[in-house]
Amino acid sequence: MTATLNQPTGPAHTRIYAYGAARGENYVPNDDLVGPIDSSDEWIRQRTGIITRVRADHDTTAVDLATDAAREAVERSGVDPSLIDAVIVATISNPKQSPSVAAIVADRIGTTPAAAYDVNAACAGFSYGVAQADALIRSGVATYAVVVGAEKLSDIVDPTDRSISFLLGDGAGAAVVGPSDTPGIGPTVWGSDGSKADVVGMNYSLTEFRDGEAPWPTLRQEGPAVFRWAVWEMAKVARQALEVSGIEASDLAAFIPHQANMRIIDEFAKQLKLPDTVMIGRDIETTGNTSAASIPLATHRLLEEHPELSGGLALQIGFGAGLVFSAQVVVLP
């Protein structure tokens, strides 16, 4: 007779225990960037709502930012690092593809030999990571997980690009996910549409650069096409996330979309008909667009400025290059 395998099961529920944040050391005002794009502070503010973006020092890496954010999240969570057995880092900007950012971060924060891997889901990466942490824990594969979104986008910008470069900043946000007696992470609505791979992403490959066929690869986007998708298609995803969670917009304490552009955030909120009682993450105004880091950074800031949000429900939704998207409702720690 064939032996029967053990197959693990985990706790029924999970929740986010704590957040951590790390921003680039320098606040870069619009005036520092307008020269090469023949623009003005007013032009950037009107189109993006950005006043400053944070950018890291030359020697600070995405790994450093990820480590700082993860360390804060773990300390605040009160979870012993030795109990954390999964570290997931969402990033698209680490210039060294291997080893993973996650393995180094896991070691630096004292969680070795935790499982550790990076996720490439651009601006949806943090929400993808939360979906995975939730699933790993509820299936008994992991006990506690750290999810980090970390980017040093200033390494992949072109100062002369008028499509996206001037929006981008550097930072990392992290969350500790663990078991819970009550539901703390709602069902994830996620997906992709690779038929639109060309509308946002890197303009060239590293091999084209190596062979002298292209300049250093940087990010580009077709802004209007991304805007349409990010607002009207993502509004459908956001509504779906509410529906599968069994809640109404009026039940939310906060709405924390990827910090892509203030115009997207404003129109998105309008489409969702959010009541005034819902606090909206608007960290982009001073932090800029930090891709995978933007949702946890915005959440961290909301919780710092409005501690009364603790225990409330937040709808988070990420969307970006791929195209990929992911949304879920979480209970704020």
Added chain:
Amino acid sequence: MAYTNDEVLGGLAELITDETGISADEVTLEKSFTDDLDIDSISMMTIVVNAEEKFGVTIPDDEVKNLKTVGDAVTYITSNQA
């Protein structure tokens, strides 16, 4: 029911006013969205999506780039009605 050119122009003017605050009287066929009406690409896309809903047409992203004047948009909408 098919919309006439005048109905589309009037409807478009309303949408433009809602999005930008530009007076509907300013919205005439020969006006350029960017040069004359100073409508940026994000507002343009908002107007396009609202026009799709209002007139029951589809205006693909690639087509939006070709809509330079209000007249271009009116012609596109009237000739692509279901």
